[in-house]
Amino acid sequence: MNRFALVAATAFLAFGCGKDSSDNKAECQVEAIDLTGCDRSTLSVVQAEGIWNTNINFEDGYTGPSAIRFSPGDPLLIGLAMTTKQITPDTFYLASDVTGSDGSAVRYAFAGCKASGPGTVLGVARVCRNGATVRQGTFTATRVTRRDGESESDRVTLVGQTALPRGVPSSVVTAGGYAYVTAGDQGLFVYDVKDPAHPTLVSEQKFPSETYTTALISGTTLYLGTYAKGLRICDLAANPGVPLCDKTFLSDLEVRVDSLAKDGNLLYVASPQPKSDIVVLDVTQPAAPTLVVRYTVEGSSTTLGEYPYALAVQDGRLYVSNWSYGVTVTDLTNVATTKAPKLLGRFGGPSTSALAVGKLGDATVVFQGSDAWGSSLLALDATHPEAIVQRGELALRPEASLGGMALSGTTLYVANYQDGLRVYDVSTLGTPKAAGYFNTWNETDAGRGLGFFEGLQGVHVADGLVYGWDTTRGLLIFRHTP
Numbered sequence: 001m002n003r004f005a006l007v008a009a010t011a012f013l014a015f016g017c018g019k020d021s022s023d024n025k026a027e028c029q030v031e032a033i034d035l036t037g038c039d040r041s042t043l044s045v046v047q048a049e050g051i052w053n054t055n056i057n058f059e060d061g062y063t064g065p066s067a068i069r070f071s072p073g074d075p076l077l078i079g080l081a082m083t084t085k086q087i088t089p090d091t092f093y094l095a096s097d098v099t100g101s102d103g104s105a106v107r108y109a110f111a112g113c114k115a116s117g118p119g120t121v122l123g124v125a126r127v128c129r130n131g132a133t134v135r136q137g138t139f140t141a142t143r144v145t146r147r148d149g150e151s152e153s154d155r156v157t158l159v160g161q162t163a164l165p166r167g168v169p170s171s172v173v174t175a176g177g178y179a180y181v182t183a184g185d186q187g188l189f190v191y192d193v194k195d196p197a198h199p200t201l202v203s204e205q206k207f208p209s210e211t212y213t214t215a216l217i218s219g220t221t222l223y224l225g226t227y228a229k230g231l232r233i234c235d236l237a238a239n240p241g242v243p244l245c246d247k248t249f250l251s252d253l254e255v256r257v258d259s260l261a262k263d264g265n266l267l268y269v270a271s272p273q274p275k276s277d278i279v280v281l282d283v284t285q286p287a288a289p290t291l292v293v294r295y296t297v298e299g300s301s302t303t304l305g306e307y308p309y310a311l312a313v314q315d316g317r318l319y320v321s322n323w324s325y326g327v328t329v330t331d332l333t334n335v336a337t338t339k340a341p342k343l344l345g346r347f348g349g350p351s352t353s354a355l356a357v358g359k360l361g362d363a364t365v366v367f368q369g370s371d372a373w374g375s376s377l378l379a380l381d382a383t384h385p386e387a388i389v390q391r392g393e394l395a396l397r398p399e400a401s402l403g404g405m406a407l408s409g410t411t412l413y414v415a416n417y418q419d420g421l422r423v424y425d426v427s428t429l430g431t432p433k434a435a436g437y438f439n440t441w442n443e444t445d446a447g448r449g450l451g452f453f454e455g456l457q458g459v460h461v462a463d464g465l466v467y468g469w470d471t472t473r474g475l476l477i478f479r480h481t482p
Helices: 008-015 040-045
Strands: 051-058 063-069 084-088 091-099 105-117 120-129 132-143 156-162 171-175 178-182 188-192 200-205 212-218 221-226 231-235 244-249 259-263 266-271 277-282 290-295 310-314 317-321 327-331 342-347 354-360 363-369 376-381 389-395 404-408 411-415 421-425 433-438 456-462 465-470 474-480
Touching: 040 091, 040 105, 156 433, 171 212, 171 456, 171 465, 178 212, 178 474, 212 259, 221 259, 266 310, 310 354, 317 354, 354 404, 363 404, 404 456, 411 456, 421 474, 433 474
Parallel strands: 259 310
Antiparallel strands: 051 063, 051 132, 084 091, 091 105, 105 120, 120 132, 156 474, 171 178, 178 188, 188 200, 212 221, 221 231, 231 244, 259 266, 266 277, 277 290, 310 317, 317 327, 327 342, 354 363, 363 376, 376 389, 404 411, 411 421, 421 433, 456 465, 465 474
């Protein structure tokens, strides 16, 4: 899952972009940045090569991850051309110069304070406009490399793969031997995967002004979520290889769709924007939904960034990842008639944007995580939603966050961005146990180093196979052998 948020460059670029040759950058020159108290001698070990992920914390409260690319390809700082690179035994200084939308000269600068090894630097981040500081904070940058001691794979085989003709994949769903791959503003690509070792492109469709975020298949209907145009509805009955996608719903309300779940005749839509709510639809007639209710999770606040990103439905209950508001559980009893979902409980732990829900014996288990820097995978016992209990926690590497996950029986499949596909045994409720992996990310892959959210973004499990989508490699099909 890609939430189209928390990208540091977005915040940096509030002033616009474009090449600039001005020398009016005084307070963002390395000499003007206060590095007293730093152990700059440690910077001598830094190896400024490869791709680094970085987390920025500004003093105004904004926090977000981004990336630095030294090589291969043109050097980039937070996705912008790196115009200055000064690396010496006691200096680590990078800058990018652009022209703001108002014509001002803008410089983004990173100055190292200390290094804890050849691939980790802490320092000062600063933004200047016409030479004056407009934003300042700190950064942590870590080179993205494979985990120590790991090979390409363990107990996971790559069966087949194919790069997309255009764009970056945002979701994959499968049915009847076809894989339906959404690719943001590049539309929908349909692949024949009856022979999973050789995915074959069958058709593609693209609609003006629509950016696809997620998808769900129910029977012969394919629902495509968009970034700001609600749902596009496709009929697969006549020709599943060439869907008929001539219907839309909520397109006039600028509804953003981040996640979809279906239970019976009800379709649940997680919509962070514009109202930050769950849109509940009656899809008794799949191609002609009707609105049941728009439900805002009780107590959540959009001003605090408490948006619904991922959701699941099980046993008449709705489970939602609400970013900083945590995981919530809502009673859906008779929602179709009463139109009154009711909050049963909440786990207010770390920020969350992804979840998977299932049963382990008599227990209801929720696995949750986020795509934030330094995220963890939590195992929650939600059998009694009024008193959700954390049973385990697995810390992820800070520089490689969690994109999405899927639970199949007692196996949890996690899309771990630069750490690829991670497989965990969750047969015992507690900290997930490693059960395999496939490292999909290499810094030499074409197009790497543009941003923090790179690598394996999400997973879909069907018919004994695991379908993943990677920002560069496209559609990947795996088989896990426990």
